[in-house]
Amino acid sequence: MTQEIDVSVVNLTKRWGNLTAVNNVSFDVPKGSFFSVLGPSASGKTTVLRMIAGFETPTAGDMFIGGQRINDVPANKRPCNLVFQRLALFPMMNVLDNVTFGLRRRGGISKAEMERMANDVLARVDLKGLNKRKISQLSGGQQQRVALARSLVLDPTVLLLDEPLSALDLKLRQDMKLELKRLQARMGTTFMYITHDQTIALAMSDTVAVINFGKLEQVASPDILYREPATHFVASFVGENNRLNHGRVVKLIDDQTCQVEIGGLLSVARIGEELAPGDDIDLFIRPEMIHLQLGKQASGIVGQIKEINFDGAHSLVVVQLTESAIPLSINVKFQHTEQAPAIAVNDTVTLSWGRAAANAFRHIEPPTEGKE
Ligand SMILES: Nc1ncnc2c1ncn2[C@@H]1O[C@H](COP(=O)(O)OP(=O)(O)O)[C@@H](O)[C@H]1O
Ligand SMILES: [Mg+2]
Known part of the structure; x- marks a missing residue:
C-alpha cells in the first residue's frame, strides 16, 4: 500500500554564514498524520518549519506540499498555516475577529459565511459561545485553542505548529497534549509539530523525526524510536536510559545481537549500528526493562542497593x-x-x-558538564 504524502522535503539545507542550521534533511509526512520534529534547542527545528511556511528561503533542497513544489510559491499562497510558539493573537480583539482574521485577508467571503465557518471551527475546539470574549479574558488553554481555530478555519493541507504548548504550565500542557491529538484525529488535518519535549512527541505522534545539529537522526514511530534507536543520539535523547561508557564488543551473536563487556561484566545487547568485535561502545540500558531479584543469583549481575526513590507505582532504585x-x-x-x-x-x-533492554553504539565522548 502506498501512503499519500502531504509534505515532502528533499535534501533541505539552510546556512547562515558558517552555521549550517539545517543540513541535508529529507522526510515525508503522510497525509492525515501527526508528524513531529523532535530535537534539542537550536537543532534547526524552527528553521525547517519556517522554510516550509515560506518565511525562510532554503540554501539548497526542495519542498513539496500535496505533490506541488513550493520553493517559489509565496508564503501566503502555500497550502499550510503556521501556529507560532507565541500565539500572536490580537489581545484586544474578540475571539470571532481573531478567528476570521485570515479569512478577511483572503477576501471574497461574505461576513455571514465567515461567521458560520468560524463558529463551526470554534465548536470543534470546544470554544462554542465565546465569540465575543476578548483574548485577554481567556485562559492560556483557551487562547491556545483560539490560535488553533484561527489556523484551522483556513482549511490548510497541513498545519505547522512550533512548540505551541511550551508557554503553558505543566498540568495544562498535559491536558492540551491529549486534546490536540484528539483534535487532529477528529479533523484529519495533517499536523507537523515541532518540539524539544520528547514526552509530547512520543505521546502525540504517528511519526517522529529526530534532528540534532541540523541533521536528521531517525524518522520512525514513537514505539520504534524508543525500542530500536538508530543512532547514539536517539538512544541518549529519547526516553530514560542508563548510559555505560567505554564497553567493548566481545562477539556478534546474530545480525541484531552482540555480546559486550564493560568493566569485566558481560551483557547481551542489540546492535544499534554496524559493529565489529573489539569496537569501543557505549551501552544504553532501559531502567524499566531490568529484572531485579533479591540476593546473589546463579546468573545476572550482582550489586548493592544504594538508593530507593519511591514514586508511587514504582521506585527508582x-x-x-x-x-x-x-x-x-x-x-x-x-x-x-x-x-x-x-x-x-x-x-x-x-x-x-x-x-x-540494551542498545550498543560506538562510543562518543559525553558532553562536558555545564556546557549546553
Ligand atoms: N535568522 C537567523 N540568522 C542566523 N542564525 C539563525 C537565524 N535563525 C536561526 N539561526 C540559528 O540556527 C540554528 C537553529 O535555529 P532554530 O531553527 O531556531 O532551532 P530550534 O528551533 O531547534 O531551537 C541556531 O543555532 C540559531 O541560532
Ligand atoms: Mg524553535
Missing part, C-alpha cells in the same frame, strides 16, 4: 554493581506489584536484562 572492575551504578525502575519482593537500601540484588 540505584544499584551499585559490586563485581565490576570500574565503579558502575545502574538505575532500575522497580515496579511495586504484589509479587515484587520487599527491597531495602544495602540489600544485595542480582540484575538481569535481555537484548531488548
Whole structure:
C-alpha cells in the first residue's frame, strides 16, 4: 500500500554564514498524520518549519506540499498555516475577529459565511459561545485553542505548529497534549509539530523525526524510536536510559545481537549500528526493562542497593554493581506489584536484562558538564 504524502522535503539545507542550521534533511509526512520534529534547542527545528511556511528561503533542497513544489510559491499562497510558539493573537480583539482574521485577508467571503465557518471551527475546539470574549479574558488553554481555530478555519493541507504548548504550565500542557491529538484525529488535518519535549512527541505522534545539529537522526514511530534507536543520539535523547561508557564488543551473536563487556561484566545487547568485535561502545540500558531479584543469583549481575526513590507505582532504585572492575551504578525502575519482593537500601540484588533492554553504539565522548 502506498501512503499519500502531504509534505515532502528533499535534501533541505539552510546556512547562515558558517552555521549550517539545517543540513541535508529529507522526510515525508503522510497525509492525515501527526508528524513531529523532535530535537534539542537550536537543532534547526524552527528553521525547517519556517522554510516550509515560506518565511525562510532554503540554501539548497526542495519542498513539496500535496505533490506541488513550493520553493517559489509565496508564503501566503502555500497550502499550510503556521501556529507560532507565541500565539500572536490580537489581545484586544474578540475571539470571532481573531478567528476570521485570515479569512478577511483572503477576501471574497461574505461576513455571514465567515461567521458560520468560524463558529463551526470554534465548536470543534470546544470554544462554542465565546465569540465575543476578548483574548485577554481567556485562559492560556483557551487562547491556545483560539490560535488553533484561527489556523484551522483556513482549511490548510497541513498545519505547522512550533512548540505551541511550551508557554503553558505543566498540568495544562498535559491536558492540551491529549486534546490536540484528539483534535487532529477528529479533523484529519495533517499536523507537523515541532518540539524539544520528547514526552509530547512520543505521546502525540504517528511519526517522529529526530534532528540534532541540523541533521536528521531517525524518522520512525514513537514505539520504534524508543525500542530500536538508530543512532547514539536517539538512544541518549529519547526516553530514560542508563548510559555505560567505554564497553567493548566481545562477539556478534546474530545480525541484531552482540555480546559486550564493560568493566569485566558481560551483557547481551542489540546492535544499534554496524559493529565489529573489539569496537569501543557505549551501552544504553532501559531502567524499566531490568529484572531485579533479591540476593546473589546463579546468573545476572550482582550489586548493592544504594538508593530507593519511591514514586508511587514504582521506585527508582540505584544499584551499585559490586563485581565490576570500574565503579558502575545502574538505575532500575522497580515496579511495586504484589509479587515484587520487599527491597531495602544495602540489600544485595542480582540484575538481569535481555537484548531488548540494551542498545550498543560506538562510543562518543559525553558532553562536558555545564556546557549546553
Ligand atoms: N535568522 C537567523 N540568522 C542566523 N542564525 C539563525 C537565524 N535563525 C536561526 N539561526 C540559528 O540556527 C540554528 C537553529 O535555529 P532554530 O531553527 O531556531 O532551532 P530550534 O528551533 O531547534 O531551537 C541556531 O543555532 C540559531 O541560532
Ligand atoms: Mg524553535
